């Protein structure tokens with residue numbers, strides 16, 4: 151190895167570092183460190199002029215190692231490695247010292263900050279001496295993309311990627327595409343009909359020759375790495391042979407089991423039926439079909455793909471052994487009671503996750519009466535009540551099938567609440583306004599109250615929509631609702647619901663009688679979000695939505711290359727933002743496919759043959775089964791392409807034979823010595 | 830005499846804890862400067878030798894920070910760390926080091942607040958135990974036993 155000639159560059163980062171760390175002092179200190187040929191400071195090292203300083207020094211002073219003390223390596227390591235490379239130095243002869251995120255931003259003590267900056271810098275200078283030149287490997291990209299989740303975001307992403315004429319696999323766990331949007335009647339702020347804008351997209355996705363829709367399916371396993379993922383998809387048995395099924399729907403109409411609460415009706419089917427006290431007691435009870443579906447069903451009439459599935463848990467044939475009515479009725483003979491779940495394996499280069507969200511269950515908030523008082527609904531339920539193909543065919547009726555005279559809409563249920571979710575769910579103010587409008591449209595004389603904390607109408611045209619509602623005779627009451635009860639005191643409250651609230655603008659506690667209450671519940675991560683997180687090794691932010699690589703500059707990337715997120719799985723979001731993110735994620739996937747190759751980090755593990763004793767401790771430790779035994783030589787070896795570079799085998803190897811490029815024992819030892827060198 | 834400022838070497842996994850530590854910075858959390866972070870790709874990479882090395886070089890404490898169990902970027906590297914940890918505690922004890930000088934914590938990428946709390950706690954924990962000076966006290970004896978001590 152040539153003698154190390156190190157250049158040290160300390161960044162002010164405007165005043166981010168410079169106002170806390172005494173940068174000139176650190177630079178002077180660096181000049182005195184062994185092997186350091188030059189130490190300089192710069193206002194912004196990451197800027198082009200900053201990088202040029204490094205490049206110039208490499209060329210003119212013959213530097214063969216570079217250390218930059220600035221922000222986190224997660225931020226700019228790549229930038230500086232590229233700068234080194236462009237000046238002819240192997241990019242791995244570079245080391246970064248994080249003196250912003252982990253020094254200047256986390257203390258106000260200037261003296262100690264400066265000390266810590268020096269210590270961290272010594273660690274880096276010490277370490278870089280031991281660095282080896284490493285070379286990134288390029289591997290070809292499989293020109294196919296997996297999209298998980300068939301909501302509006304997933305559909306959009308799939309269509310966008312397919313527009314580049316490359317293969318897309320769209321996996322949706324429900325029998326139909328559509329996600330939440332398929333349940334809506336109108337969408338804010340333009341009030342376009344949700345089905346009119348979504349159904350054509352669903353059909354396009356299903357008929358596009360480049361998109362393979364895997365409905366009623368789930369991703370169960372993902373292995374491989376960016377550009378080359380192997381994905382296992384479980385197709386749930388639907389007991390219907392999709393090749394034979396024509397989608398005529400006879401089976402659905404003939405199924406004798408009709409009392410299963412429909413998932414699509416958002417739980418409306420779980421409510422008990424209202425029986426008037428004076429109703430005749432004799433005779434057969436009328437069939438309750440409110441919000442219910444048969445055992446063989448499609449979630450909704452415009453389902454795509456239009457193939458029914460049998461709900462095994464509720465099907466009479468499976469529960470009692472008798473029935474098979476659908477089979478008898480099905481002319482093409484598509485019913486197949488022997489169908490089993492089956493697993494398909496596919497190869498893809500990119501994965502776009504668009505698994506959306508679910509809504510908060512307000513049952514635990516006892517004061518709001520949900521689940522106890524039948525006329526308290528969630529927003530999603532009201533969406534179905536308003537919908538012309540919902541169980542009331544769009545008529546807004548109370549539980550007793552009466553027209554309400556007053557309706558309360560309660561904002562921020564479960565959102566902005568330390569007991570439940572601290573985040574703002576972003577769409578609730580707007581859909582609450584949408585409901586107010588829809589109610590006024592259908593029931594001119596109905597009083598509508600909006601109980602809000604703050605109105606958050608942030609999007610394009612949203613504030614205007616709010617202003618419009620202010621003109622529509624909707625009553626806005628600023629205050630968090632304390633209680634919804636069915637316990638009237640005053641004559642006008644008898645037999646109705648009472649909303650108790652502190653009206654913070656009028657500075658008084660009010661009791662407002664209404665006939666129906668809509669809870670605008672929070673958006674929270676989808677049902678199985680945590681499971682998928684583990685399957686794909688993603689991270690979550692503190693609100694448990696998937697974490698993006700950078701909140702501003704990489705909002706659809708994740709920490710894992712080749713895996714992107716779009717839509718409400720990343721955080722509460724309206725449809726325009728979900729669609730925009732879907733496009734952004736698609737662009738990333740297409741970009742990689744177009745490039746054709748990906749670069750693989752060379753920081754993988756390897757085994758020094760001469761030192762391996764063949765003890766085999768490392769073999770079971772490897773999470774990727776990348777370590778094999780060479781029976782002939784009686785030692786271990788690592789399958790390079792499978793290793794992802796965690797270093798677990800390296801940490802465990804008792805003879806020091808397993809090493810990790812870029813993180814080998816020598817390098818870490820020197821860093822430890824460095825950070826502890828002072829005193 | 831100057832007050833005792835402990836020096837704690839911290840091994841942070843790249844994906845959760847290092848990111849979490851960065852988040853503490855981005856959210857401008859304040860915490861003591863006594864922690865000396867060293868980035869590794871996974872907590873599973875932390876070789877028992879690193880810990881002894883750190884104590885030998887003069888650290889008063891060592892902390893390993895990784896992803897929460899189940900969240901490791903490399904599936905289960907942190908389970909290996911977790912499995913090793915009781916043995917590591919015993920090991921340092923046998924070398925005459927108080928086991929509270931060694932700690933294992935899980936900090937996720939979103940737990941900037943928690944990172945700041947853990948740093949403050951660990952600093953205080955080690956401050957109470959006082960300076961270790963393991964290197965100066967028993968350097969020779971230990972160098973011999975550490976080499977054969979695995």
Ligand SMILES: Cc1cc2nc3c(=O)[nH]c(=O)nc-3n(C[C@H](O)[C@H](O)[C@H](O)COP(=O)(O)OP(=O)(O)OC[C@H]3O[C@@H](n4cnc5c(N)ncnc54)[C@H](O)[C@@H]3O)c2cc1C
Pocket residue numbers: 298299300301302303304321322323324327328329330331334336337338339367368369504505506507508509529530533577581584673676678682716717718719723724725726728
């Ligand atoms: C009551 C209510 C009213 C709203 N009204 C409006 C409005 O008027 N205008 C507006 O702009 N926005 C509105 N929104 C917001 C809107 O619903 C979201 O912006 C939108 O649904 C986000 O789309 P998405 O595709 O990201 O998620 P989703 O619509 O949630 O779709 C996710 C899809 O992924 C599937 N999935 C989940 N997990 C998996 C898995 N593991 N494997 C396979 N598939 C999976 C789901 O089944 C679902 O089909 C409203 C939201 C609510 C709750």
Ligand code: FES
Pocket residue numbers: 842843844845846870871872873894895896901902903905906907
């Ligand atoms: S990557 Fe964080 S512990 Fe393995």
